[in-house]
Amino acid sequence: MHIGIIGAGHAGVEAARVAREAGAAVTLFSAEDVLPYYRPRLVALAFGHAELSGIQLRPADWYTAQGIELRLNAPVTALDLTNRTVEAGGVTQRFDGVIVATGALPVLPPFAREGSPAVWPLWNAEHARRIRSRVRPGGQVVVVGGGILGIESALRGLDAGMEVTIVELMDRLMPAQFGARASVVLLRRLQDRHIHVILGHGVKAVSADPQTARLTLDDGHTLEAELCLVSVGSRPDTSLALLAGLDAGRGIVTDHFLQTRFAGCFAAGDAIQLEGLARCSMKEATTQGKVAATNLVAFLEGRSLQFYQAETSPLSFRAKDFEIYSIGHPGGVGYEDHLLDGSTESVIRTLVMKDGIPLGVQMIGSREGFDEYAAAVKRGHA
Ligand SMILES: Cc1cc2nc3c(=O)[nH]c(=O)nc-3n(C[C@H](O)[C@H](O)[C@H](O)COP(=O)(O)OP(=O)(O)OC[C@H]3O[C@@H](n4cnc5c(N)ncnc54)[C@H](O)[C@@H]3O)c2cc1C
Structure with a gap:
């Protein structure tokens, strides 16, 4: 069983790990010419607070040790999902299954x-x-x-x-x-x-x-x-998916098993839309990479697939004494905005509610109780 994974970001690398562990041969295509890295650390890298060698997802020899064929500087230019072929750098390869994990692009x-x-x-x-x-x-x-x-x-x-x-x-x-x-x-x-x-x-x-x-x-x-x-936002990179005939609105359309409309083609990460929503989250991309690989292998082996339940991830940011946490709705007209204990001139803790249901929580300068409120917000959204 040979699996081709397009895009070596958080979703693609995790998919490669899981597919390999399940016994598949894996080729991982990256449009970039450097080893896959933690994308959130790019800001530190850009301002000289980190080096590329310090933000790699895995060291170079990990790919070799795992038996993953990592093709750097190999943007996939054509994808034929009827014949399951992938073209990169003028070379066409045939795979048993494909995972599209092309991420997002800046607006x-x-x-x-x-x-x-x-x-x-x-x-x-x-x-x-x-x-x-x-x-x-x-x-x-x-x-x-x-x-x-x-x-x-x-x-x-x-x-x-x-x-x-x-x-x-x-x-x-x-x-x-x-x-x-x-x-x-x-x-x-x-x-x-x-x-x-x-x-x-x-x-x-x-x-x-x-x-x-x-x-x-x-x-x-x-x-x-x-x-x-x-820095005005991002959008799913669906360019290759559209060329390949995949459905893509806000992102590549998948079902809850992360399958696209082509048998044997799964998709994961920032590139996809699920329940009509495109998300941009490292944690979700990594989990989706794992689920997409597990399900693709199961599909190829004729086993049943794992359901993927999307989660609302909290925003959590910490730099020195600067702390920002939020989840859910920002509030506004029609929403109640409750100040929580501990708010001061420079610390804010607010809970957004509607009809008695917690729908959002925002904290700056304090994290106390955030996880409990976030759990209540997730229940409120459920
Ligand atoms: C500066 C910055 C800070 C961030 N901070 C956070 C944070 O704090 N917390 C958080 O949860 N998320 C953060 N994010 C978002 C997070 O990085 C993404 O959600 C995550 O990287 C998505 O992973 P992915 O694998 O779907 O896509 P990506 O990591 O974007 O990887 C996709 C890869 O696919 C490649 N690719 C695209 N097309 C092709 C092709 N045709 N052939 C081959 N390769 C292709 C791309 O070049 C890219 O390398 C941040 C993002 C940025 C840019």
Whole structure:
């Protein structure tokens, strides 16, 4: 039994491990030219707080020892799911089963698509390398996007000795996770560290000057920085899946066994949508990689498949004395927002409820009781 796995991120590497353990021969295709790594550590890598060798998922000899054929720098360019063939680097291979784990891509607003060497998203090791070449103490970085990745980038930039500005289109930080009260505390904490935050404005244009990014905001204001880091979200990478005829809306469509509509083709990780939702979570991608491999082997051996139950993962971020935790609904009109014990000027603990049911919890600066509230929120969503 020979299994081809496309994409060597968290889902793909875990799928390879599990398939190999189950006795399959495994070929793992990676579009990148470096060993698979912990993607969440890219921010540390980009700002010089980690090295690529220190963030690898597995050492090079692990793949050899496991008998996994890892093909780096081998983007899969064609996938024929009727004949189960995969083409990469001009070579076509036939497999008994295939797992598509192509991950996600950063969303790029038009100003970020013009190829300015000062403007980068942060989604892979090459982006981190490009960003790092522009990081220097005393330099300026503008982070476009006030989500968790933007905030981590801002804090890392600050630690690298840079002057940092965050530009967020919405009127509050982390709008997808935080209600107004928690966002205000977050804003205050960033401002206390001399991070400049501009809310309620978007970037309209960026000049293509190779040395400096000159940003024009929608109100005409301009900003200059050696580095503009764009962090405005991600979307499943369905390009290959669509070419191969797989169903893909928000992501590759799978059932609860992580099967696609083609027999013998499973999918896992950020690339998929389940129950109409695309998720972006290392933990879920890893679990899905495991389930997809287990199920593909079971399918090929004619055994019954394991049901995959999607879980709402909490957001958990810690950097020095900066702690952010959230799960569930951010709240707003129509929701009750309860302040929990222990909230102060700089610490916030809120519970979002509707009709007496806990639907979200947000904490900054304190983690006390988070797991219990998160469990209640998960029950509330069930
Ligand atoms: C900067 C950053 C910080 C993050 N922080 C967190 C965090 O704190 N917590 C958390 O849970 N999640 C975090 N995430 C999200 C997390 O990294 C993803 O959910 C996880 O990487 C998804 O794993 P995956 O295997 O589905 O995809 P990926 O890890 O993205 O791997 C997909 C791989 O497939 C490759 N690929 C795509 N197309 C092809 C092709 N045609 N042929 C061959 N290879 C291909 C890609 O190049 C990529 O290497 C972060 C992401 C980023 C970018």
